[in-house]
Amino acid sequence: MPTLLYTHAIFLEHEMGPHHPERPDRLRAVQRALESEEFVFLTHAEAPRADPRIAELVHPAWYVEDLLENVPTSGYRHLDPDTAVGRATGEAALHALGAVTDAVTQVMTGKARNAFCAVRPPGHHAEPEHAMGFCFFANAAIGALYAARRHGARRVAVVDFDVHHGNGTQAVFDRYNYLFYASSHQSPAYPGTGRERERGLHNNFCNVELPPGSGTELFRQRYTETILPKVREWNPDLLMISAGFDAHARDPLAYLRLKGGDFEWVTRELVQVADECCNGRVVSVLEGGYDLQGLAEGVAGHVRALLG
Ligand SMILES: [Zn+2]
Numbered sequence: 081m082p083t084l085l086y087t088h089a090i091f092l093e094h095e096m097g098p099h100h101p102e103r104p105d106r107l108r109a110v111q112r113a114l115e116s117e118e119f120v121f122l123t124h125a126e127a128p129r130a131d132p133r134i135a136e137l138v139h140p141a142w143y144v145e146d147l148l149e150n151v152p153t154s155g156y157r158h159l160d161p162d163t164a165v166g167r168a169t170g171e172a173a174l175h176a177l178g179a180v181t182d183a184v185t186q187v188m189t190g191k192a193r194n195a196f197c198a199v200r201p202p203g204h205h206a207e208p209e210h211a212m213g214f215c216f217f218a219n220a221a222i223g224a225l226y227a228a229r230r231h232g233a234r235r236v237a238v239v240d241f242d243v244h245h246g247n248g249t250q251a252v253f254d255r256y257n258y259l260f261y262a263s264s265h266q267s268p269a270y271p272g273t274g275r276e277r278e279r280g281l282h283n284n285f286c287n288v289e290l291p292p293g294s295g296t297e298l299f300r301q302r303y304t305e306t307i308l309p310k311v312r313e314w315n316p317d318l319l320m321i322s323a324g325f326d327a328h329a330r331d332p333l334a335y336l337r338l339k340g341g342d343f344e345w346v347t348r349e350l351v352q353v354a355d356e357c358c359n360g361r362v363v364s365v366l367e368g369g370y371d372l373q374g375l376a377e378g379v380a381g382h383v384r385a386l387l388g
Pocket of ligand 1: 242243244324326367368369
């Protein structure tokens with residue numbers, strides 16, 4: 081069964097202003113990294129445009145309308161100090177959501193083994209009523225709810241190895257006892273949530289704090305001893321990954337010291353858990369990663385492990 085790679089040209093048109101780190105070149109770096117011969121067996125898929133109502137699985141209708149209808153004719157409309165709406169933002173956000181929900185459908189119906197959604201904008205900081213941290217729609221959280229509502233998944237787990245805590249995903253998952261959220265992230269760091277004592281109303285969070293300067297050894301140890309056993313115990317019908325590559329040592333926005341091989345390692349471990357729990361069903365969604373070389377290395381390792 082194929083490994084799907086979703087992307088779309090609209091993701092290159094979403095911009096939040098000059099010199100913004102969450103920039104179109106990130107996606108170009110991802111695409112270039114996956115053009116190498118070793119990825120010839122990826123099945124390329126164009127991200128469809130999601131019905132805006134799908135965003136309402138998490139966000140109120142007024143929030144979705146505000147993002148899609150108040151489009152600036154020039155310049156940028158700031159929603160927080162580092163999150164801005166440009167001309168193509170709403171359409172890009174809908175296609176990002178379309179990639180994730182279509183990937184969930186293909187994987188849940190057995191047409192694909194797993195999928196990587198190379199999308200912009202990212203999603204894990206978006207809370208139900210607040211765009212923040214470069215994020216507008218909660219891509220992974222919406223994908224998890226979509227898997228449950230449309231495809232009958234009884235339990236879904238999201239594992240987030242972006243260097244930042246996914247406050248948005250966690251805020252959504254606090255409402256549902258069948259969704260599990262595990263995150264490894266630098267602490268202290270933006271956005272300030274994700275303390276290990278945050279376990280969720282339904283005991284469905286697993287937060288792992290990594291001090292600035294942490295590298296390969298502590299990262300792998302915390303996955304082996306803490307996150308992977310919890311995900312196994314949760315026994316999900318679908319495993320989703322919030323795949324951010326800003327824990328790479330080269331990244332300018334954070335201070336962890338991972339190498340490209342660490343992203344390949346953690347992905348292999350997660351694929352192994354999915355093989356045991358749910359026929360290998362994995363849907364991965366791009367989050368952060370702001371050094372183009374670090375991002376390219378991380379994505380190559382990640383997708384190599386998805387291809388198996
Ligand atoms: Zn991040």
